[in-house]
Amino acid sequence: MKDGTAGERVLIVVPVFNNESSVSGVLAGVAALGLPVLVVDDGSTDGSPAALDAFPVHRIRFPENRGKGLAIRRALSWAEERGFSHIITLDADGQHSPGDIPRLLDKIREAPEAVIIGKRDFGRGVPGGSRFGRRWSNLWIRIASGVSTPDSQSGFRAYPVRPLSRLKYLGSRYEFEVEVLVRAVWAGLPLEWVDVSVRYFPPAERVSHFRPLKDNARISWIYTLLVLRRMIPFRRRSAPPGSSPSDSYGNRAGHAVFRWVIGKLGVRPAYGVLVPVIAYYVLFRPSAVRAAAPYLRRRFPGRGGLRMLWPAYRHYFAFGQCLIDQAATNILGREGLRIDFPDADALRELSEEGRGLVLVVSHVGVWHSALSTLDYLKRPVYLNWRRERHSQSMGLTDFRKTGVEVRVISPDGFLGGIPELSLALTHGRIVAVMGDRGHGSSAVRSEVFLGAPAGFPILPYHLAFSTNSDLVVFLTARTGPRRIFLRAAVWRMTEAQRELGKDRVCRELLRWYVGELERHVRDHPFMWYNFHGIWMREEDIPRQGRGVES
Amino acid sequence: MKPVGIHGVGTALACGAGVDALRIALREGREAGRSEVGLEGLEDFIPANRTRRLDPLARMALLAACLSLRDAGLRPDEASGRPTGIVFGTALGPQESTFSFLEDIIGSGDACASSFAFTNSVHNLPASNMSLALGIRGPMRTVTAFGHTTAAALLSALHWIREGVVERVLLVLGEECSAVMEYVVRRFGGGEGNVRPFAPGCTYRSRGGCAAFVLGGGDGPYGRLASVEAGLSEAEAAERAAGSDLLLCAAAGRADEFNLYERLWASHRLVGAYSPVYGSLPTGPGVDLAVAALSLRERTVFAGPGGAWIKGSAVSGAEGLLPGAVAVAGVEGPGRFTLIRVERR
């Protein structure tokens, strides 16, 4: 058995506590797979330690029993130190069958960043307790994380090591296996499931150390703590590095509440709930004000200190409304959405020429909904975009329901996805690229925006120039409850322009884009949500853009 | 289901004869350009007087077959040691013989048609000549079904091995490139330069070449044929290919192939199209199968020449990514795909 999939290195982890009767069978089954194995002996007092000697496994021993949660957390750090990408945990009581491990390995290859749960087939012959227990903890998990999971109690799982070993945990016993799921979702990791078989022994035979009363109490306590924690939107210290401020707006509890309100009561009551929440943000979250300040100071010059609070409030309130409208579209569908799009026909005519088209989009208004209105062009749209955390939980990630065929090309891919984007353009596809924020290493050039030099990516213009495609600056604004206004400014790429050379044309295109963006934020001051610091200090304005020759 | 393994691979391509020549071309990113398929190596396997009547396609197929036998550790005379079948897949068939027969009739008159040319112009002659040269007496099937050829050929081989009709199958897939076909491709808009898969215009250039495999029960050094599926819709093909580490598209420079393969490679992390190395072949999936087998045996994702890459890492070499499963996709017809998965545990 190869040691995992493309680039993934997998470690099998078996927590053991007085499982002398079953551990040998489990380890024999695991050994057949030829993968490295770590056994965490959680203070066993029976024959388990002796039974382990027969197997070539790595071993960690706790002098006394400290709980399965702690055993797994210890295994996570052990695996991280040795560069394992994933660990697969299975119980030593023989409930999980090693033969199912290849299924988890396939899933790891498919979704390397996901937590994968072995969903037990609760057919016949399973004690009532387990089924009830499962449904009960699934419900708590849904409330705490907004993600529904069919079998949150199964201990047969695959964990991505690096993202999980950085989080902080409270639970040390069984409740850990619940807590790790919630924190994984909070950290933006998707949950995946694979069907696994389950062997249940008659009650007499099954060696379980689950103490019904005490451990259920601990689980309930951890649930309450997590749900409470979620409801209070104070800053979580554990936001992963490199995430932009706008990534962590509100957290899952807040989003789940809003989604519940929108679904049940509609958007207006949801706006009502927004009032106190935004007030709290603006008053008690200095980071929020700090993120919006660069823009607001330049958009409303001459207002300092406290007088900046009101524009900040209106800005975040508008942003909250946009998120609510976007969620409403996802939940209620597009019927209630009213669209004013004067340039719609011009864009269709351009699109019908069948040439490649670069759509320069920006973090304005509800740009996800705007993109989804493009289904009338009946052409696949390639979107160069990295999903942010907050958009994931607000259901902004998938465009499936909207009828427009969007193919997300991640900027973290090969050469930032540029080969694919150029290929799509040369075959007459629409490629949407962010105009107001570059991802990763893409080249940036400075242009005066709202009176001061700011850094803008030039990838859209490079792509258009090298593939001889036209460009459209596609801007949107929320003009009322579930009402959006769309604007498409068109730039025809002509032979004459191409003779001017790439640098000249890209500079002119950037100036054109920034001009359009500036006019848009003049008309709709609170519609721009790029809370990155794009304005530059003097010293780090690049002499000439670090272009990526595509 | 009894596993069917790839025990030997032999190729006769523009980049040279033998799987080593293919490996070097893939590793160094050499393009086929206009070079011919060299057939001189045939004499090392079969004495010249026993191959004197073979036409170019039969020669190429026999050379590839002998190379695949050697790669599987078998001398030509050992080929008939165990019950062996022959499956030969070709889309365009023996063109040289077909046109030289017409040349005789038109040039010298009806009574002067050459019986050599007519004999060789029958499509199953390459397979028959393999049987004669290697003494193989098992079942034989010659498949000529354009885009469906590779899948149909593989399905026959799989059936014979799994049902115990034979222990081994010599599977050969290939094309001959005649002057007539070059003219036809040029008129269809084929380009002069090198083949560029997914290029906006048509860079398809008619090129000859053969890939041969020794298939048998149980895993071979190149792994096994995990699945061969035909008539798949685009969505089905994308879903089947999803589980593999590397997807090879038999794109060969036709103008419309971007739309055909778009959904497939958009949903895949590592995609390669190696037609620049061996040129445009209607039985391209057959050569891609050889590239897939090589990638699995060498645990390597070959970078191939500049035009070969659409997406994925340019890393290659032993320590490169470790493919465990490679999918080969070919277009059979409008909205229909062949999807072959090769795996090596």
Add this chain to the structure above:
Amino acid sequence: MRPNRVVVTGLGCLCAAGAGLESAWKTMMAGRARPAPPTKFRAEPKRPSPVFEIPGGIFRRSKISPPRPVDKMPCLEYLLSALEEALEQAGLSPEELSGRRVGVSIGTTVGCTLNDEGFYAGFRKGLEPGLDPVERFLACNPAPFLSEALGLRGPVCTINNACSSGTDAVGQAREWILDGLCDLVIAGGTDELSRVTYLGFSSLLNTSERACLPFDARRDGLNLGEGAGVLIVESRRSAAERRAEVLAEVEGYGSSLDAYHVTAPHPEGSGLESALRRALGDRNPAEVGFVNAHGTATDSNDKVEGRTLARVFGPGITVVGTKPYTGHTLGAAGALEAVFTVQGLLTGCLPATLGFSEPDPECVVVPTRAATSVARTLAVSTSLAFGGHNAALLIAGPGP
């Protein structure tokens, strides 16, 4: 073999003997045949020989709308006509099949070659000839054409094993069903008379200047013919579900190479024998009621085939050669003769091997001299192909 059995539920035939199995069989049972010099093309071979042409217009236009016009592609016109008849008998309509996983397994030789003299004549003079003949060549590969015309999703394959293509096509259909790739297959073969094959066989000196006389001491060569045969082959389960009438069962198939010579069959018929053994499986050869022989009436074919049939089934085996009624239809021969084999099992009688009068001790077996009644239990159809390939089908009838 796996429990899944493979049966025939529809037959279609178009040949010189008649358009449709009923009319062809009536002509054959009446012992009528009309070999004649070719009218569809002019040729002056060294040895002119009569051929079995299909008069234009005698066959039904198919209701199936082809994706491309087939007027200049007789191969496809014949195939569509035979298919129409077979689908009707199987109780299937093209609409019903569309979108389903149905396989198409067709044998041919001329059906997939670019031997257009006019085009090549223009090319060799450097006149850059028009590409219509090439478009037709690219369009007329029979199996992909049929699969696209009916919008099918099952496996597709055109087999070119020269004269055994039709037999192999039925064999492959059986393999697909046993492998569970599909439950129903359109299997058959088609070929058209062409100047190239006419002059080609003449150059090999194995055509006769008179009507062919299979297994007859006076035989001196074959006559070419054209036409198409189609069988609807499906799993027994699928036929039961559709409550379709089962005509026969394709119980066995064998294929095997002589590895002896490129144009002559192996003297002892070793390849043919192993193909027969494989087709028979664990059946006792004595259970076979009759053999529809390849019987091309060339000296070497009939000698080798006759001796081998005698060795495997005993000298007294009932043998029929149907090529005196159809001529050698190359890619279609195996399919037409499978159709006639099923018809023999259904009707319990066989036509005379027309023209046979002088037995040849070299051939050992003596074919039917007149209409002959046979047991309706088990029969074999054989093909010996150019290039030393042999194929055989074992077909079980409805019973005594």
Add this chain to the structure above:
Amino acid sequence: MDLKSELKELIIRELKLKNVVAEDIEDQGPLFGSESKLGLDSLDAVELVVVVQKKFGVDIGDRNTANVAFASIDALADYITKNRPGS
């Protein structure tokens, strides 16, 4: 070049013989059959019929005539000289 050597060159070229030169073919030696070391078979005989037709316009009607004419180089040369158009 006299007819016999022309016939030898013709046989080597048209029947695509390998590792054989004109000198190896004796005039009286049998062209076909097991004693001949040229390794020719029935397909070569049929092709030779076409070659003779194409090069000399001499028709070898059927197998019996071929057996006589193809006995040896001498026999073939005689047959051609006798039946050549205009001779």
